[in-house]
Amino acid sequence: MAYFKNKRIWITGASSGIGEALAVAFAASGAHLILSARNEQELNRVAAACGQAGALSVLVEPMDLGAHDSLPVIVDKVLKKVGKVDILINNGGISQRALAADTALDVDKKLMNINYFGTVALTKALLPSMITHQLGHIVTITSLTGKFGSPYRSSYAASKHALHGFFDSLRAELVQTPIKVTLVCPGYVRTNVSIHALTGDGSQLGTMDEATDRGMEPAEVARKVLRAIEQGKEEIWFGGKEVLGVYLKRFFPTYFSKVIGRTKVR
Template sequence: MAKIDGKTVWITGASSGIGEALVYALDKKDCKLIISSRKKEALERVKSNCIHKENIAIVPMDLADITAMPEKAKQAFEVFGSIAILINNAGISQRSEIAKTDISVYKKLMDINYLGTVALSKSVLPYFIQNSSGHFVTVSSLMGKFAGPQRSGYCGAKHALHGFFDVLRMEHESDGIDVTMICPGYVQTNIDKNALTADGSPQRTHDAENQNGLPVDVFAKKMIRAIERKKYEAYMGGKEVMGVYVKRLFPRLLHRLVLRSTK
C-alpha cells in the first residue's frame, strides 16, 4: 500500500463537499495541496481552516473552459515542482426527466463532468509520463455503473468517464501511471441542491437519500484508503452499493428495484 502522507495532491471541486473534506483530511497527513474550483473566495475559506496553510496553493479554474486546462496544469505543476496525484472531483448532478430536459442541460453536464475532466487529465498526462509516475483519481458515481430516473445526463457523463479512464489505465500503466475510479453512493453534500433541473436551474432542495447518506468526512477517509491501495474502482455508500453487483448478474431485477425505490 502506497501511503499518501506527504505527497503533493491536486484536488478539483475543493471549495465544498467531498473536495473540501479531502483537503482537511490530507492537510492532517502533511500533504502539499493544490486546490481548485470556480469559487476563489470559498477556496480561501477552506485554506484558512487548514493546519498547514503554507502547504496549500489555490489555482482557481472553471472545468467548462477546456481550452484553459493546459495553462492551469502548467501553473499547478510550477507551485511545488511536481504533483503525485490528481483528484478529479469537480462536477454537477441532475434531477429532471428526459422528455422535459433542454438539450443545453445535457451539454453542460458533458462539458463539465466529462470533457472538462478529460481536458484537465490530458493536460496533466505529459507531466506524469515525464516523471514515470502519477495517479489519476476520478470521482465518478454509482450512477456511472448503473442508472436511476431523472439522472440521464449525469449517468451518461459518468459512464463516459469510466470508458475514458479504463483506456488511460491500459495505455499508460507501462509509464508508471495509476488510475482509480471512486464511485460514491449517497453522501451528505450539496450536490443535490446544486443539481440541474430541466431548464438548467439548480434544484435548490436536498434529497432525503443524500442527507441520510455517509457523512462527508467518513467518505473522505474511505476514499483516501482506496487511493493508497491503488484500487481500480471503489464503491462507497450504504445498501445502494449492491446495485453494482445486482446490475452485473440480474439487470432486470435491478431495473425493478430502482423503479420501486423511486415511487
C-alpha cells in the same frame, strides 16, 4: 497517513462537500495541496482549514471545468509553481434532478462538458508531466450512477459512465508505467450536491434530497478514498443499500430495471 506526507495533491471541486473533506484529510497527513473550483472565496476558506489541519502548503487555483481551453494554461501555471503533481483528484462535478424528457439538450451538454470533458481536458493537460516524471496517480470520483443508470440522472449518469470508459482505457495504456488510475464510486453522500444539481431548464434545484440527506458523511468518504489510493485500488464502490444496485444490475439486469424505476432516488 505517512503515505501522503510531502505529496503534491491537486483536488478539483475542493470548495465544498467531498472535495473539501478530502482536502482536510490530505492536509492532516502532511501533504502539499492545490485546491481548485470556481468559487475562490470558498476555496480560501477551505485553504485556511487545511493550513490548520497540517498541510505543508496550500495553493488556491480557481478553475471552471466547463472552460476547457483555460485548463492547459492553468496546468502550466501550477506546474511552474509546484514542479510536479503526485496525485490528481478529479472530484469537481455537478448533478441533475430532472427526467430525460424534461431536460433541455443544452443542459445535457453542460453536464457532459463539466463532468466528462472538463475532467478529461484537465487530465490530458497534466498527463505529459506525469509521463515525463514517471510518477502520478489519477483518482476520479465518479458515482454508483457510473455503474448503473437512475431516474432523474440520465445525463449525469451518462457523464459518469463515460468517465469509466475513459479511465479504464487510460489505465490500460499506462499499464507499463508507474502511473496509477483509480475510480471511486460513492453512493449517497450528505453534501450540497442536490442543492447545486441542474433541473431540466438548467436552473439549480436548490433543495436537499431526502436520499442525499441520509447519505454518508464526506469525512467517511475521504477516509475510504485515502485508503484506496494508498492500496493502489483500481476501483472502489461504497454507500448504503444502493451499492446492491451494482450486483443486481450485473446479475439480474431485468429485475434491476424494475427496482430502480420504482426506487425513491431524490
